Structure formats: C-alpha cells, structure tokens
Amino acid sequence: MKKGLSLSYVARNLVARKLTTILTAAGMALVVFVFATVLMMAEGLRHTLGGTGSYNNVVVIRQGSQTEVQSTLTREQARLIETLPGLATGAHGEPRISREMLVLVNLPRKNSTSLANVIVRGTTPTGLEMRPQARIVQGRAFRAGSSEIVVGSGMARGSFGLRVGDRIAFGLRQWNVVGVFDAGGSGFDSEIWGDGEQLMQAFRRQAYSSLIVGLRDSGSFEALAEAVARQPQLKVDIKRETQFYADQSENLANFIGVLGKTITIVFSIGAIIGAMITMYASVANRTREIGTLRALGFRRGNIVWAFLQEAMLLGLAAGLSGLVAAAFMQLVEISTTNLQTFSEVVFSLILTPQIALDVLLFSVFMGVLGGALPAFRASRLEIVDALRSV
Numbered sequence: 509m510k511k512g513l514s515l516s517y518v519a520r521n522l523v524a525r526k527l528t529t530i531l532t533a534a535g536m537a538l539v540v541f542v543f544a545t546v547l548m549m550a551e552g553l554r555h556t557l558g559g560t561g562s563y564n565n566v567v568v569i570r571q572g573s574q575t576e577v578q579s580t581l582t583r584e585q586a587r588l589i590e591t592l593p594g595l596a597t598g599a600h601g602e603p604r605i606s607r608e609m610l611v612l613v614n615l616p617r618k619n620s621t622s623l624a625n626v627i628v629r630g631t632t633p634t635g636l637e638m639r640p641q642a643r644i645v646q647g648r649a650f651r652a653g654s655s656e657i658v659v660g661s662g663m664a665r666g667s668f669g670l671r672v673g674d675r676i677a678f679g680l681r682q683w684n685v686v687g688v689f690d691a692g693g694s695g696f697d698s699e700i701w702g703d704g705e706q707l708m709q710a711f712r713r714q715a716y717s718s719l720i721v722g723l724r725d726s727g728s729f730e731a732l733a734e735a736v737a738r739q740p741q742l743k744v745d746i747k748r749e750t751q752f753y754a755d756q757s758e759n760l761a762n763f764i765g766v767l768g769k770t771i772t773i774v775f776s777i778g779a780i781i782g783a784m785i786t787m788y789a790s791v792a793n794r795t796r797e798i799g800t801l802r803a804l805g806f807r808r809g810n811i812v813w814a815f816l817q818e819a820m821l822l823g824l825a826a827g828l829s830g831l832v833a834a835a836f837m838q839l840v841e842i843s844t845t846n847l848q849t850f851s852e853v854v855f856s857l858i859l860t861p862q863i864a865l866d867v868l869l870f871s872v873f874m875g876v877l878g879g880a881l882p883a884f885r886a887s888r889l890e891i892v893d894a895l896r897s898v
Contacts, residue, residue, distance in 0.1 A: 532786040533826040536779040536874055539772060540830025544867045545837055546768025548857035550761040552842075556855035557757035560695035561749030564596075564726055565638055568719040571743040575756065575849045576610045577627070580715040585742055589719055592735040594728035598634070604722030606635030609708050611717075612851055613678040613700075617667040624852040625845070626663065628678065630704030638722055642696055647672040647687030652703050655710075658687035660697035662854030667843055676700075679710030695753055698854045720749065756848040776874055783822060783878025788885070816879050823875020827868045834867075835859055 561567075568589060569579035586607055596604040609630035614623040633652060636642070646664075650656035659670045670676070674685040683702065691697045708714075723729060729748060736742055747755070837857045846853045 528786050528789060529822065532782050533822060533829065535782045536823060536826030536871060537830035537833070539775040539779045539874070540827050540867055540871045541833050542768070542775060543772040543870060544831055544834035544859070544863065545857065546764060546772065547863045547866065548834065548837060548859050549768070549842065550765045551860060551863060552855045552858040553761045553764065553853070554754070554757050555858050556693060556697075556853065557695045557846075558750065558754035559693065560691075560753035562638065562641075563748055563750050564723045565749035566721040566723060566729065566732065566746050567749050567752040568721060568744050568746050569717070571745050573745070576608070576718040577612060577849055577851070579717050581717070581719060581744065582715050585744065586716060586719055588739065588742060589721065589736075589744075592732055592739075594724055594732035594735065596722035596724045604634060604638060606632045606638060606720040607704060607716045608632075608635060608720060609704050609711070609713055609717050611679070611707070611711055611713075612849075615668065615676070615678075618669040620667065624667075624843070625850055626668075627699045627849070627851045628657075628707065629699050629701050630707035631701055632704050635704075635720055636701075638720055639691070639696065641694065642689045642691040644687050645690045647685075649687055649689075650702055651686075653706065654703060655681055655683050655706060656686045657683045657700050657702040658689050659685055660699050660701075660854075661688060661690040662697035662841075662843075663700060664688045666841055666854060679707065681710045693856065695756075695853060698852055721746075756846065759848050760844070760846055779826075780874055780878045783819060783875055784881060786822070786878070788882045815882060816876060819875040819879020819882075820872050821875070822879075823872045824868065826875070827871025830871065831864060831867050 567576070568581065569576055570581060573579035586605070590603045590605055598604055611628050611630075612625045613628050615626045616623055636649065644658065645661065647658070650658050657676070662668075663670045670685055670688075672685055672687060676683050676685065689696075689701070704716075708716075721732070723732065733746060736744060736746055838859055841854060841856050843852055843854045845851070
C-alpha cells in the first residue's frame with residue numbers, strides 16, 4: 509500500500525503557482541487581520557477595565573445603580589459604613605474609606621471640534637493611598653482644599669493631550685493641571701482626579717457617588733457583606749473593586765466582539781470562495797498529474813488528503829501573515845465610549861497566546877472549507893480520463 513504524499517510535495521505545488529497563491533493568501537490574510545484585531549480590541553478593553561482597582565478594595569454604591577456616576581450616597585450612610593466590621597484601619601486606627609464623587613464633563617479633543625465625556629473623580633488622600641498602582645509620573649499630586657487636578661496618562665496622550673500647567677474649566681471653576689499619573693494601563697488612566705470636597709462644592713453636590721472601602725484582609729469581604737445585609741437602611745450594593753470595573757467592560761467588549769465577528773464571517777465567505785477557486789484551478793491544471801499518481805497506486809484518500817494539506821498550508825500562511833500585521837496594532841491606542849458609563853476610555857489592543865491560537869485555527873479552518881470540495885473532485889477523477897487530458 510502506498511504511503512501518503514509528502515508535505516514537501518504539497519508545499520511545492522503551492523510555490524509553483526506563486527501569483528494565485530499570493531493573491532488568495534492575501535485575501536485570507538485580510539480576513540485574519542480583521543478577526544485578530546477584533547479579538548485584540550475586546551481583550552484590551554477587558555484588560556484595561558478588568559485591571560482597574562485592587563482586590564482588597566470594595567466599591568459601595570447605591571442599591572440598583574450600575575455605575576458610580578448614577579449612584580448617590582449620603583453622609584449618614586458613609587458614617588454608618590465606617591462602623592461595620594472587616595474594614596482596614598489607618599495608622600491612627602481610623603477606617604480606610606475614601607468618600608468619592610464622580611461626574612462626567614465634556615472636554616474638547618485636540619485639533620477637533622468634537623467633545624467627549626470624561627470622568628472627573630473627586631477623591632481623598634486615603635483614596636490615593638488605596639490605589640498604589642496610580643503613580644505620579646509628571647508634576648506632583650493635587651493639594652487638598654485646592655482647585656488642582658491630576659490627569660491620567662490616557663488623558664495626557666492622544667486626542668486630549670492635557671499637560672501640566674493647563675487650565676480646564678468645568679463646574680463653574682478653573683482647574684489647574686499640576687500632575688500626570690500612570691495607573692498601569694487601567695481604566696483610571698482615562699480619568700481626572702481632584703480633591704473630593706472641592707469638586708462637590710464646585711458641582712453643588714451634597715451626596716457622594718461611591719465609597720471605596722479597604723478590607724482588613726482578603727477574607728473580610730463576606731463579613732462586610734453580611735454586616736451590610738443586616739443594615740436595611742443602607743440600601744447599597746458592594747463589590748470588590750476589580751470585579752466592579754470588570755463588569756463595566758462586558759457590554760462594550762461583547763458589542764465589539766459580536767460586530768467584529770459578524771464582519772469577519774461576511775469577509776471570510778469571500779476568502780473561502782477565493783481559496784476554493786484557487787484549489788479548483790489547481791485540480792484543473794494537474795489532472796494528468798493526478799491520473800499518474802492514481803496509476804502509481806496512490807489511493808483516493810491520499811489525493812484528498814494531499815489537496816486538504818495544500819489548502820491548510822494556504823490557510824496557515826495567510827493566518828501567519830494576518831497575525832503578524834495585527835500584532836503591530838498593539839502600538840495603536842484607541843479612545844472610545846464605554847457603553848456602561850458613557851464616558852471616554854482609552855485602551856490599547858492586546859495580543860495573547862490564546863488569541864494567536866484561535867486566529868491560526870480559524871485561518872486553517874477557512875483553508876479546509878475552501879479546499880474540501882476541490883479535493884473530493886480531484887479524488888473522483890478516473891485514471892484513464894485523467895491520463896488522456898491535455
């Protein structure tokens with residue numbers, strides 16, 4: 509019994525038809541590029557928001573609110589939460605709680621007439637200590653009781669371009685940018701921070717948006733949740749800070765994923781048809797060769813497998829090309845609107861090993877779909893008819 513045709517034989521057949529192979533692979537590579545970019549966008553968004561905050565911090569918002577912007581908490585509620593068990597304490601025994609206020613403000617983009625919703629967070633010195641991942645990289649931190657603000661690195665780059673020394677008007681005041689902080693690519697990089705009490709005065713707010721509560725240890729969350737449940741007058745929801753921000757990424761990430769995959773499916777149909785045409789042309793041009801192989805004792809299954817290998821190699825080459833092109837998209841920073849908070853979020857695309865594997869499997873699958881019918885047609889050629897062909 510004859511063994512299967514060698515992989516080198518299959519590869520040489522692709523190289524022999526350079527032009528058609530390159531054109532078909534280019535079309536498939538474009539589809540792979542789109543597919544990879546979509547997955548990288550969704551992953552980048554999840555990484556940005558999912559990596560926001562600390563596991564040992566808890567976000568407290570009004571019951572039923574989906575975001576901090578929608579929430580209001582009274583000073584009485586804040587004082588009551590300070591008395592609950594499971595809270596971390598500071599150097600003087602005071603509970604580690606940051607009373608925070610969030611508001612969306614419209615800021616103009618550089619070199620554009622369009623406006624974008626940007627989160628302005630009023631926080632406290634305790635709030636800054638509870639977020640050690642946010643480091644001042646230019647200028648200095650804002651002073652308590654002043655009209656000073658610091659901007660995230662995402663606001664200092666790209667379409668906003670805020671700099672130390674800039675003055676921004678919102679909340680019936682002029683605010684001085686005194687520093688830029690970097691929060692490690694998290695969602696905080698898309699925010700502006702200032703003194704909470706000053707911002708509440710500027711926006712005439714009497715209530716907080718949220719409380720950031722530090723846990724005594726990682727196992728204290730359950731004790732705090734039970735204590736909150738025993739205080740019906742609180743009417744608040746609590747989540748670990750990391751989970752809270754990860755949940756806010758899901759709507760937009762899912763939307764990007766569904767839209768991108770739909771576009772990819774439409775494009776992939778054209779790519780599969782292109783691969784199918786290429787493989788049919790290969791069968792037509794190699795009819796006598798196929799007849800010779802059959803006469804030498806190669807079985808129909810050997811012929812089918814050889815053509816499927818050829819199609820898979822074509823798909824793999826396209827997948828590698830598209831993936832390499834998509835990898836450069838990690839250098840691009842995207843600014844878009846978070847569908848959960850309707851605020852601007854700046855993030856970068858991320859290519860993970862799992863995405864690379866999924867993309868390559870998808871490209872090989874496209875090749876198989878494009879090569880299946882031509883492969884079976886090649887195997888059904890009769891030996892005598894194939895050898896008589898011109």
